[in-house]
Amino acid sequence: MDELRRALQTRIEAGTLPGAVAAVASSDGRARVDALGVTEFGGEVPMRRGTPFRITSMTKPMVAAVAMMLVEDGTLTLDAPVESWLPELAGRRVLRRLDAALADTVPAQRPILVEDLLTFRLGHGLLLGPESDYPVAAAGRALDLTLAEPFPRTPYAPDEWLRRFASLPLMYQPGARWAYSTGTLLLGVLLSRASGVPLDDLLRDRLFTPLGMTSTGFTLTPSTAAQLPAHYQAGERQDLSPPSLWTQRPPFPDGSAGLASTVDDVLAFGRFLLSAGADLLTPSSVQAMTTNHLTGPQIESAGILLDGSGWGYGMSVTVRPDDISGPGRYGWDGGYGTSWCNDPATGRVCVLLTQVSDIFWNGTMPEFLHLALRCNVPA
Structure with missing residues (x-):
């Protein structure tokens, strides 16, 4: 020491x-x-x-x-679709490629699960490189979602924040890849909704x-x-x-x-x-x-x-x-x-x-x- x-x-x-x-x-x-x-x-x-x-x-x-505490008390289930509590995330669309236009998407092959938020495999996260190369990243910043740096804080309460986030397509199919940070942003909203x-x-x-x-x-x-x-x-x-x-x-x-x-x-x-x-x-x-x-x-x-x-x-x-x-x-x-x-x-x-x-x-x-x-x- x-x-x-x-x-x-x-x-x-x-x-x-x-x-x-x-x-x-x-x-x-x-x-x-x-x-x-x-x-x-x-x-x-x-x-x-x-x-x-x-x-x-x-x-x-x-x-x-805390998420695992809610799993243990039966409030959450790891293999449950998050849309059970976050219906805004039902029917997700996924970009054909990372640099695609926001409308250039295909249907998600499965729902986002609670465990996907914990493991950062929900299909959305931080992209390294200029935002100008990725319309989805630029759109997230334009929506004031604070998806990358934590400050300045987003001005929106959880319901409005989620409504805005849900307007974006996913970057990857759920479960396919690890992508940083978005999972616990959504997890915070989920924990509040599930627990009341x-x-x-x-x-x-x-x-x-x-x-x-x-x-x-x-x-x-x-x-x-x-x-x-x-x-x-x-x-x-x-x-x-x-x-x-x-x-x-x-x-x-x-x-x-x-x-x-x-x-x-x-x-x-x-x-x-x-x-x-x-x-x-x-x-x-x-x-x-x-x-x-x-x-x-x-x-x-x-x-x-x-x-x-x-x-x-x-x-x-x-x-x-x-x-x-x-x-x-x-x-x-x-x-x-x-x-x-x-x-x-x-x-x-x-x-x-x-x-x-x-x-x-x-x-x-x-x-x-x-x-x-x-x-x-x-x-």
Whole structure:
């Protein structure tokens, strides 16, 4: 852990990061948390253990966990068509090819299933490359659906958001390919409709409160929001998600990237899964969440987004040894500079929280994981 702290401190002193909060916990309850640096370049406010972070796509596994709770209580069925709750998605059409005009479609060969949302195989997702090459991607942006970046937020409530989304064709046949992010946007709407409870309240009641995750949510108090670190990407400060935005309840609770959280709350979630669901989920549901469901060709076609890993429900799962660990490590990252993983082989929960998106391509994140999974957690 001392080596890990020194590595992060070196990056802070080099100007790679203004600050970070890092944690490693073991399966027996031990943990070490280090808060280093400050919340913005040139600032004087220190990072603290309780500093809140925009965790963006780390929202996905939390929403997936609540989905499995609704499966266990009989509210949902994994093999049920989503149109049972989202009738707007009945009778889907599919583009003949990705760059086709929106009207150049064929009928979907089968309905979208609940499990398709969890495995990101519903037939719609993020496309890498210029939107001008893909009319369907450009149309999604024109509809203000926030299908790619989480901010600025969509202005539409879930029903109107879904009505607009349903005007788009699918990109692929349901079940055929893995495509990033849209699945948990739709899953958030589905969970709210099926339960009859707004998504933010549902997550609070079923997951956050039972696990003591008191600092996680789609909104923050003014005093907590004021502590959000500045966000940087490609060396530039970004202002799409200012603290003032987080004091307002969003019209659309974003099940893909809408949460803020703290290191202790993320550790609580990681320990919950590492303990096979505690009293909230059965071990079999946790196993389903943390087991790869993709075929080899689906992993290969995902390219850089999965980088050879598989996908469980709302999170990646390694399927082969890599430079960090053996197969079976699971977790996910947030595009604003956050990372969480569990490694069942070593009984480790590893969390790195920054607000610098560059950690994914400047070597910070792999260095952190490499050290975190090899350190001794003090008693």
